[in-house]
Amino acid sequence: MKKIHLIAPSGASLDTRSPLAGIDWLRQQGIAIHNEQCVNRVEQRFAGSDIERLAEINDLSSLPSDHLVMAMRGGYGVQRLLPNIEWHALARAIQEGLQICGHSDFTALQLGLLAKTGAITLAGPMLNYDFGRQDEQGNSITPNPFMWKHFQAAVQGRILDCSVTDAQPYLGKVDSGSRSGMLWGGNLTVLTALVGTPYMPTATQTQDGILFLEDVNEHPYRVERMLMQLLDAGILGNQSAVLLGGFSAYRLYENDRGYKLESAIEAIRTRLSTETPILTGLPFGHQAEKLTLPVGAIATLSYNSQGFTLESRW
Numbered sequence: 206m207k208k209i210h211l212i213a214p215s216g217a218s219l220d221t222r223s224p225l226a227g228i229d230w231l232r233q234q235g236i237a238i239h240n241e242q243c244v245n246r247v248e249q250r251f252a253g254s255d256i257e258r259l260a261e262i263n264d265l266s267s268l269p270s271d272h273l274v275m276a277m278r279g280g281y282g283v284q285r286l287l288p289n290i291e292w293h294a295l296a297r298a299i300q301e302g303l304q305i306c307g308h309s310d311f312t313a314l315q316l317g318l319l320a321k322t323g324a325i326t327l328a329g330p331m332l333n334y335d336f337g338r339q340d341e342q343g344n345s346i347t348p349n350p351f352m353w354k355h356f357q358a359a360v361q362g363r364i365l366d367c368s369v370t371d372a373q374p375y376l377g378k379v380d381s382g383s384r385s386g387m388l389w390g391g392n393l394t395v396l397t398a399l400v401g402t403p404y405m406p407t408a409t410q411t412q413d414g415i416l417f418l419e420d421v422n423e424h425p426y427r428v429e430r431m432l433m434q435l436l437d438a439g440i441l442g443n444q445s446a447v448l449l450g451g452f453s454a455y456r457l458y459e460n461d462r463g464y465k466l467e468s469a470i471e472a473i474r475t476r477l478s479t480e481t482p483i484l485t486g487l488p489f490g491h492q493a494e495k496l497t498l499p500v501g502a503i504a505t506l507s508y509n510s511q512g513f514t515l516e517s518r519w
Contacts, residue, residue: 213277215280273303279331293322307327366516375470420491504516
């Protein structure tokens with residue numbers, strides 16, 4: 206990995222220091238950074254106008270194949286652009302070697318590309334949070350070693366190999382097993398917003414898939430409501446397994462009276478077929494310790510009541 210091409214398809218940067226700190230750290234690793242001017246764009250809450258952000262995405266098809274494309278941050282904005290993205294040109298560039306990485310709002314582009322073309326992208330780190338984090342005094346925080354290790358493995362070796370040693374209380378009927386299928390998913394809110402649109406992978410595409418989900422700033426009852434929608438839409442039941450990553454930065458209230466994230470998962474567990482395991486603790490989401498996951502690749506999942514392993518080569 207020698208060249209990173211930045212894009213800002215969603216929200217404008219919330220501060221001026223994070224993207225610059227991220228760029229500086231990546232350059233210290235010997236990586237050339239291209240299109241860094243995108244981090245300065247601001248149009249209302251977005252990182253530039255719709256026209257600018259769409260052009261930046263469509264221009265990716267002309268990049269050399271040795272580039273990795275990385276989103277600056279999430280927020281909101283990609284969904285505005287979906288009807289005019291040149292999907293097949295972008296897929297051809299990926300077929301030739303281009304790699305594209307991001308998460309959060311970037312889920313909309315990744316799932317749209319998967320739905321339209323089957324192309325594989327990387328759900329993984331982004332510039333601001335993962336490489337440009339700072340403490341309260343404004344000092345740079347060294348990027349998480351786990352994130353950096355798995356990011357390099359995915360980009361340079363196209364390998365995913367992770368073991369989780371958390372107890373698994375929501376497995377269903379069978380307390381151990383192995384599943385293989387297409388790994389797909391991303392941010393729960395964004396994914397749910399795509400249900401019923403042409404940018405959601407079809408039931409045929411995702412049949413017996415391994416669905417991973419994460420979110421941030423969403424109270425557990427909202428997480429439950431979205432999972433219920435995916436359940437009633439037939440999406441959860443179509444999977445061989447459901448992996449839950451980080452659900453962070455929410456606040457419980459007095460009137461929850463003991464209701465919490467575990468309560469939401471239990472409610473889904475009671476309605477989802479007991480043949481479909483729900484696994485928790487996937488290191489992925491709006492958190493420093495995260496995997497880089499190949500969206501659209503075939504993965505193998507082995508699990509028991511004490512944890513699971515997730516592997517893929519693509």
